[in-house]
Amino acid sequence: MKRILMKGNEAIAEAAVRAGCDLYFGYPITPQTEISEYLSSRLPEEGKVFLQAESEIAAIYMVYGAAAVGKRVLTSSSGPGISLKQEGISYLVSAELPAVIVNMSRGGPGLGNIQPSQSDYFQAVKGGGHGDYKTIVLAPDGMLGQMMEPVVFTEPQFDPLPPKDWAVSGKEGRKRRFIICFALDPQELEKVNQALQEKFRAMERNEIRYEIFGDEHPDLLLVGYGTVARILKSVVREGARKGLRLALVRPITLYPFPSAVMKEKAVQAGRVIDVEMNHGQMLEDVRLAVEGRVPVHFYGRSGGMIPTVEDTLQKVMDILSREGVKHENGI
Numbered sequence: 001m002k003r004i005l006m007k008g009n010e011a012i013a014e015a016a017v018r019a020g021c022d023l024y025f026g027y028p029i030t031p032q033t034e035i036s037e038y039l040s041s042r043l044p045e046e047g048k049v050f051l052q053a054e055s056e057i058a059a060i061y062m063v064y065g066a067a068a069v070g071k072r073v074l075t076s077s078s079g080p081g082i083s084l085k086q087e088g089i090s091y092l093v094s095a096e097l098p099a100v101i102v103n104m105s106r107g108g109p110g111l112g113n114i115q116p117s118q119s120d121y122f123q124a125v126k127g128g129g130h131g132d133y134k135t136i137v138l139a140p141d142g143m144l145g146q147m148m149e150p151v152v153f154t155e156p157q158f159d160p161l162p163p164k165d166w167a168v169s170g171k172e173g174r175k176r177r178f179i180i181c182f183a184l185d186p187q188e189l190e191k192v193n194q195a196l197q198e199k200f201r202a203m204e205r206n207e208i209r210y211e212i213f214g215d216e217h218p219d220l221l222l223v224g225y226g227t228v229a230r231i232l233k234s235v236v237r238e239g240a241r242k243g244l245r246l247a248l249v250r251p252i253t254l255y256p257f258p259s260a261v262m263k264e265k266a267v268q269a270g271r272v273i274d275v276e277m278n279h280g281q282m283l284e285d286v287r288l289a290v291e292g293r294v295p296v297h298f299y300g301r302s303g304g305m306i307p308t309v310e311d312t313l314q315k316v317m318d319i320l321s322r323e324g325v326k327h328e329n330g331i
Contacts, residue, residue: 003150009034011151012076012102017042018156021100022071023049025062027081030114031146032104035076056081060088060101067097068179070167076102079112082120083128090129093196094181096166104145107304115304116143116227121281125255132193134200136207137254141226141277143306203256210258212265214247215240219325220316221269222248223262223286227306228275234309239316246316254282259289266290271323273297273316275307295323 006014013035016024024039036052043050053059059075066073077085082103092099103124107117122128124137168177183189211229214222214236224232229250239246249265251258266272271294274286279300287296299315301307 001152001154003152005148006151007034007146007148008144009104009146010038012145013038013042014153016074016100017046017048018153019158020072021048021074023051023066023073024075025051025053025059025066025073026075026077027053027056027059029078029081031106031116032076032078032102034145035102035104056084057088060085063099063101064088064092064095064097067092067099068095068167069169070164074100074102076104078104079106079108079120082123086123086129089135090127090131090133091181093133093135094131094192095179096196096199097179105141107302113304116141116146116277116306117302117304118226118228118277119281119302121254121276121278125257125285133196134203134255136203136256139225139251139254143227207253208256208258209252210261211250211252212247212261213250215245216247217245218247218265218269219245219271220320221265221272222246222275222316223251223272223282224248224275225251225254225282228277231307231309231312232275235312235316238309238313244316244320251282257285257289259285262286262289263291263293266296267293269294271295271297271319273299273319275312276300277306278302
């Protein structure tokens with residue numbers, strides 16, 4: 001198979017094309033602008049639509065319109081741009097319209113900087129817009145968007161999608177269809193919310209994804225996602241060379257969160273360290289998953305600073321030493 005050297009942003013864009021993306025609407029902002037740049041030429045090659053909107057707000061409502069007529073639609077942004085899209089995201093959920101939204105997270109708060117960060121976890125996982133909603137959240141970050149690595153693309157295999165009998169694609173002799181994102185009657189709105197909650201429960205049953213890496217019988221469990229998970233794999237390997245038994249749980253979906261496997265592996269290890277490029281946003285979900293069964297430690301960097309293998313491993317060794325865990329090298 002042919003290997004192509006690509007940035008993560010470019011790989012996302014090409015993957016979207018191969019997955020059948022019909023339209024892209026977005027607005028430039030670092031560190032995700034390469035997604036727009038790539039798709040500006042790639043989508044027209046496939047007879048599809050690329051449009052640079054006049055703002056992030058305009059882009060998200062173009063996404064709403066495209067999704068309403070049954071098209072596969074993508075937008076992307078970062079930091080402040082995602083904040084501007086939040087109202088539209090809430091509207092998309094209310095109307096139950098499918099779309100893909102990419103956030104190449106940057107340092108914050110405010111304008112922050114363009115360095116890699118994981119400080120948008122709360123915004124994505126807890127619902128950054130108004131209302132009682134959730135979305136499926138996968139877990140890359142800004143550094144992965146800018147990294148370059150060899151990529152091998154395979155032709156995607158998809159099961160046939162069900163007919164989009166909800167799309168407002170023209171009347172064509174059938175009954176009229178409506179896309180509605182509000183209900184003024186409180187009893188009706190409660191029914192809408194109850195139906196959405198059942199959909200969220202189905203996500204939690206069917207959409208959880210994660211990776212387990214390292215020792216099968218660890219003395220400490222590391223937790224991290226995105227760029228941090230790559231660093232933690234090196235921590236696990238380096239720890240093994242020092243006689244440490246370490247394992248990693250890498251959430252691939254941040255919502256739904258892999259709570260059951262997190263608890264199982266944490267109880268097995270007896271202690272956990274959560275490592276993030278923020279000040280402890282996923283930490284809340286890790287603690288909820290563990291249910292107080294074992295101590296949960298935290299190590300975080302922010303503002304675009306990245307945890308190193310050496311510093312993280314030292315944190316791990318300090319925890320094990322304080323708790324009297326022995327290994328073959330004698331700590």
